[in-house]
Amino acid sequence: MGLGIKGLVPPPPKAEASAGLARPSHRRLQWQANPMDQLPMIVESALSPDAERLRSLAELGRMAATVAHEIRNPLAGISANAELLRESLTDPAGVETVDIILTEVDRLGHLVSDLLCYCRERTAERRALDLGWLARTTVELSTSEAEKAGVDLAWEGDGRAVGDQELSRQALLNVVRNAIQACQIGGRVRVAVAETTIRVVDNGRGVPPTVQSRLFEPFVTGRTRGLGLGSTVAKRCQLRQGGDLLLERTGPDGSVFALAWPPTA
Numbered sequence: 001m002g003l004g005i006k007g008l009v010p011p012p013p014k015a016e017a018s019a020g021l022a023r024p025s026h027r028r029l030q031w032q033a034n035p036m037d038q039l040p041m042i043v044e045s046a047l048s049p050d051a052e053r054l055r056s057l058a059e060l061g062r063m064a065a066t067v068a069h070e071i072r073n074p075l076a077g078i079s080a081n082a083e084l085l086r087e088s089l090t091d092p093a094g095v096e097t098v099d100i101i102l103t104e105v106d107r108l109g110h111l112v113s114d115l116l117c118y119c120r121e122r123t124a125e126r127r128a129l130d131l132g133w134l135a136r137t138t139v140e141l142s143t144s145e146a147e148k149a150g151v152d153l154a155w156e157g158d159g160r161a162v163g164d165q166e167l168s169r170q171a172l173l174n175v176v177r178n179a180i181q182a183c184q185i186g187g188r189v190r191v192a193v194a195e196t197t198i199r200v201v202d203n204g205r206g207v208p209p210t211v212q213s214r215l216f217e218p219f220v221t222g223r224t225r226g227l228g229l230g231s232t233v234a235k236r237c238q239l240r241q242g243g244d245l246l247l248e249r250t251g252p253d254g255s256v257f258a259l260a261w262p263p264t265a
Contacts, residue, residue, distance in 0.1 A: 072109070082102050085098055086099070103148070110177065113170070125163075125165070125166075126164070127165065129160065129168060129261060131158070131160065131161055131198055132158035132159060135191045138169065138173055139191055142173065145177065145180055149181070149183065151183045152186075152187070152188045153191075157193030158193055159197070159198070160264050161263060161264060163242070163262065167237040168237070168261070170233065171233070171235075171238050172198060172200075174234040174237075175245070175259065176191060178257075179200050179257070182202055182205055182254075183204040184204070189201070195263075196263050199259075201255075201256050202254045202255055204255065205252065206251045207255055217232065218232045219232075234259075241262075
């Protein structure tokens with residue numbers, strides 16, 4: 001699986017020539033598990049002072065990115081095979097079970113994407129962005145999730161800005177997904193474009209007061225599920241391209257998040 005990190009985990013032991021097939025295989029499996037066993041040690045080291053702490057955090061970030069990358073491919077295979085299985089089923093109970101599998105695989109896929117985006121640094125591109133197109137395509141990608149949640153999702157408006165298309169898509173997707181998850185059945189999410197800003201408006205339960213001041217910090221969430229990286233990643237994506245993400249309003253009647261980009265010249 002290739003989870004080793006240079007300088008952190010020793011190379012796998014070589015199988016003895018006299019050993020059978022089962023024994024080397026067992027040893028390889030033991031070695032493959034070792035990187036995950038190192039996580040507590042790295043986290044503990046991250047609490048030590050200054051240089052050692054920075055080194056440990058960097059190692060932890062590289063390990064997290066490697067683990068996330070290794071998880072992504074099996075998830076894609078599980079999803080594809082579950083879709084094929086669903087098409088062949090006629091029993092409603094079986095279809096429901098496969099739907100649960102697909103929902104959980106999709107959820108894990110989003111978590112992996114957030115983790116990879118959080119750990120990965122790259123130079124942002126600065127190109128012309130059609131924010132109306134960005135809103136429309138993001139809503140189209142999120143429609144299935146909204147329908148499953150019983151939430152009405154729509155977009156409106158038009159605008160132009162400058163930024164990185166991939167980072168913009170990741171940021172808006174995360175904010176829209178959070179808005180859908182904040183709503184109850186019968187809820188509503190609107191993605192409104194105006195000039196260089198996209199506002200995501202929902203009538204959900206609002207951001208808890210205990211979370212508001214730390215909303216964009218990593219691993220902070222008001223929900224019982226999830227890593228708490230969605231808002232953090234969205235904020236980072238916007239800042240990397242010279243934009244920003246702000247919580248404009250929140251309360252028991254819903255929230256308004258504003259994503260802003262630099263204007264065109």
